Structures are given as structure tokens and as C-alpha cells.
Amino acid sequence: MDERYVDQATGEVLRQETIFLRSDQTFKVFRKGGGRRIKFVKFRTSHRVKRLIASMPNDELVFFFRIALYATEGYNFLMGDNERGRRGVPLAATDLAKIAKCSVSTARRHLKNLADRTMIKLTETRDNQKVWAINPLYAINGKEPAPELLQLFSQEIKESGERVDGE
Template identity: 35%
Template sequence: MLSIISLYAAPGTNVLIGDGEKGIRGDALNAAELCKIGGYSKTQGYRLLQSLIKKKVLGMLPIYGEEKVYVVNPDYYINGREVLPEIYRYFECEEGPKMDTPPTDPKSSNPLGE
């Protein structure tokens, strides 16, 4: 599944975003969209996503309030330019991927990498 969904990782942030054909262009992909992209049923896909999160391959990055987005661990995949240091720190957390504040790109105010 990672090899398929990682193609949707935004350069610089590794946030999984839609391309217009799969999901809304520029918007973060949700679990149902990722399951559809991977060709899994919702039940299988949700279990697989949870397994990838538990293994720190994927993370659920908080961005605005309660909103969270899926992000790929840069140790497994980097799309394009160098990933923000905050993304690396997010996955290096001892207790698992957790972060109180979203990463910010000094060149862009959009955490989705647009």
C-alpha cells in the first residue's frame, strides 16, 4: 500500500494530498480515499493504515485544531525536495508520532505544501 499512496506525498511535507483524479486536488486525502487508491475495502484499508501508523511508516499530523492529515515518514519515502525538519522530529518521538503544533514552512503558510 505504501508504494501506491506515497505517490500522493507532497514535496517538502510528505502530506498525502489529492491530485484531482483521486481526491480533491490540493486537499489532504482521508482514510476512505487512501483505501480506494490502494484497492482495499474500508475494513482492510483502515486496518492497514492503523498498522502503518503503529509502525511509524505513516502518521496523523495535526494541522488546524482537531483536523489531522496523513503524512509519510521521510525515512521511508521522500518526494522531491528535502522534507521539513519538523516532519523528521514528528516521527522521532519516543512515544510515537505526536505533535502539539503543526510544522510550518517559512516559504509557505500552507502546511499541505502548496
């Protein structure tokens, strides 16, 4: 029988659950209903990434972390979400400047610098729209990168010798 309890302070209905775990297992509880409001953008912490991040200017680093939140799941394409840009439409430098709270010229400079470091690349979507994609060696939205994303950054991934397949 499912026993329910009422929190006297909030009036929230609670239920008790028992979870058995092995010593090497962990679990995390996500709020039901989070759905679209939750993104699983993971920033990599390999030695290579740590060294690169340590060498980056702070304003460029902040720019990268802010735009990474707009990466699409699996593909890491920087796409609009109806708050910034239109949903499913690639974000332009003007949109990225608004997200990062900087000027358009600064956003363009940061995009060029990030592209020079191969942290991002300009590519095309299936319907031939130009879009920025984030290298999965640095950040990934979702559980694992899509094959198209791995193909786009295949040279960089091969040179790094790192795994990016969802581990």
C-alpha cells in the first residue's frame, strides 16, 4: 500500500519510497514536471579542457557558458527557444550578443576566437541554414552526442584522443 503523508508546514502531499542501491550506484531525483525547463548541458573537465579554460579571458569564457545553454540536445546547435530567437531557428550573432549581454561586435569577436580554438564550428542544418555548433569535447547537451555532431568534429576528437560518446 502506498502511504501518503502531509507536510504540516506546506500542505504538500508526500509519499514514502524505498530505494535499494549497490555501493557503487548513485541516483538523483528530478522534479516531476521539469520537462522542457531542464537542460542537461554538461561541461567536460578533462585536463585539456581545464587548461584551455584557464587560458581563456573571462569575458570569452562567460560568453561560451551563456551560449552553451542554448545548445540543442545531441546536436549542440545554437538554436532559438522563443525567448531568444524563434524556436528551431539558428541564433544569429545579434541573438547571441543579447544572451551574453554584450555588443554584437564583441559577440562576433568571441565567436571567431571560439572557432579558432575549435570550441565551436559554423555548419548547416538539414534545411541548409547556417548554425553554430558546440564541440562535444567541451560541452554537450543531453546524454550523448548525435552521430552528425561527432562527424562534424571528428578531426578534433581524433586528435584529442578523448571519448565523447556519453560515457
